[in-house]
Amino acid sequence: MFSVDRLFSASQNVIELPNLKALILFCRYNPRDTSRFLQGLMLADDLKNEKDVVLYTKGTHITEDRIARLLKLTESYPDMVLKFRVKRSEQLIKSFKKMVGDDFKNLFSKKKNLKIYSQLFTNIVNKIDELLDEILTDENILLTLYKMRLCSEGATSKTAGFFYIHSINTALFSIGIANSGELKSVLDFSKQNFLDLIKAAILHNYGGLSQIDTIIKLPEKEQLPKYMEANRTGCYMLGSLNLGFEVMDAMRLVVDYFFGRKDFINRDDNTSKYANIIVVAEIYSRMLNGLFGDRQKPTYIVDQLNVKAFHKELNNDVVKAFTIGLNLKDIFDFYHEMELLVKECEWKYAVPYPMTGFKSPTIFVCKVFKADCPHLEHSVKAVTLLKPMGGLEEGKYSRCLKATPKLLEFYASHYEEIKEATVEKAKKK
Known part of the structure; x- marks a missing residue:
């Protein structure tokens, strides 16, 4: 290949x-x-x-x-x-533009007609054609996208063939998130900002796609790290496209995120905004299509995105906007309630446990044992951790008697499907 x-x-x-x-x-x-x-x-x-x-x-x-x-x-x-x-020739360029343009339009058309994505894409229906046309007018970008298309078509593995689609999906989800009602006014993006966001999203995995046949043949645990390393190399390979500093830096931040970099998550510059949106869109698209793992359902993926956002590993505003945009209000309500209950503690020491996903916490514990707090349960250690988990270090933790009852009340009033035994077990701890 x-x-x-x-x-x-x-x-x-x-x-x-x-x-x-x-x-x-x-x-x-x-x-x-x-x-x-x-x-x-x-x-x-x-x-x-x-x-x-x-x-x-x-x-x-x-x-x-x-x-x-x-x-x-x-x-x-x-x-x-x-x-x-x-x-x-002009004819050749027109052929490329039609093929790549049709790839975008066909995927967008399929997604906007699905109930889960209808709200997310409502605000970009009248924009997507204009933005796409302007992107593809740049012949150097167009030729690069055609290269990516060919690499996907020529891949020997069927899974490898999905990575070009993943590029487009990441761009579509990114532009949908950026245009959502929850983020649009906050971002205050100009047309050029949207164009730069699309460029960074669609080209973010150029390097990985260039080596995808080789990467797919590696042991499973090595595939994603190698893919991200290749994406990092791809950023340098794209230097001749004159994409602009913000686009190039955003792509680098996206790659760096998967090697542990998190310092840009709450930054407000354009580069960080692009990267935060693309990271969320990339994770969702990759898990949805089963790239480097099994295919996952949208609700499961969004739940995991919210867990990461709760632990400050993803931009919370971006994840919220995406969650609401996908009509997953029950998941949004759950994590919103967790945030409110955390704020019940004036010292911000209350931590939900175990925070592993949608509806998972059954109690709140104090992460520092605030001995003079009137709401701390002194007599019983509710949780013993043998290793770090959910923002808590190894050790023993006492229950918060202020936030925990309110959590149980929230469960009882909102989630009838939660087994009574789960709540009862939490009360007896």
């Missing part, structure tokens, strides 16, 4: 392909499916072999028949080296 960055290179008037295999992938040649073949390819220079013998002259159209002849020729002469210089 080719590296996406070496598949072809483009100058102002010419697209260069290093060999016949690259040409076959580039023009989507498949004798069993002629409808996919890329029309309008024309040689910008004479096609010569390594002995300088002219096989086809400048201006010759590259057709399926001519590729078939070249394949037969290379079968007879396997050491033959062919390098192609194709004219970067």
Whole structure:
């Protein structure tokens, strides 16, 4: 499989392909499916072999028949080296723009008609075409996206083929989050901000996609780290696109997040805003499509995003906006209530336990044993941790008698499906 960055290179008037295999992938040649073949390819220079013998002259159209002849020729002469210089024509660019544009529009159309996404995408229905057209007008970005598309198409693994779709999904979810009622006025994004957000989102995994066939073959636990390392390299590979400092820095922050960087989560500069949105969209899209793991349901993924936000590992405003945008109000209400109950403690020492997901906490404990607090249960240690968990270090913790009863009341009034035994067990601890 080719590296996406070496598949072809483009100058102002010419697209260069290093060999016949690259040409076959580039023009989507498949004798069993002629409808996919890329029309309008024309040689910008004479096609010569390594002995300088002219096989086809400048201006010759590259057709399926001519590729078939070249394949037969290379079968007879396997050491033959062919390098192609194709004219970067207006027709070719239009073909790329239509293919990539249709990829976006088809995915968006499918998603906006699903109940779970209808609200999230309501505010961008009238914007997406204009934003997309402006993005794809930049031919360098367009050619880069076409490279990513080809790399996905040419992947030997079916799973690898989903990573180009993942790029688009990440961009669509990002723009949906940024346009949500909860964030739109807070972000106060201009049209250029939205364009930069889309660029950073759609190109964030350029490096990973370039090596995806190799990455997928690694042991499962090594795949995601290797993918993120490749994405980091991809940021440097995209330096020639002149994307702007904010876009490039946002992509780097997205990668750095998965290596432990969290200092930008609550920052207010544009770069951090882009990165915080893209990180949430990326995690959701990746888990939804089962990339580096099993496919997960939207409710489960959003729940886990909220857990991370509660523990200050994701931007809380972004996660809230996404949760509400997906019509998951019950999950939003739950985490909102957790926040309110945490604030019941004037010292901010109350911690819900065990905070592992939707409806999971059964009590609140004091994380520092505030001995002079009138609401601290002194006589019983409610929780003993043998290792850090949910924001608590290893050790023993006492129950908060102010927040815990209110949590149980909230459960009883909102979630009838929670087994009575769970609540009773919590009361007896």
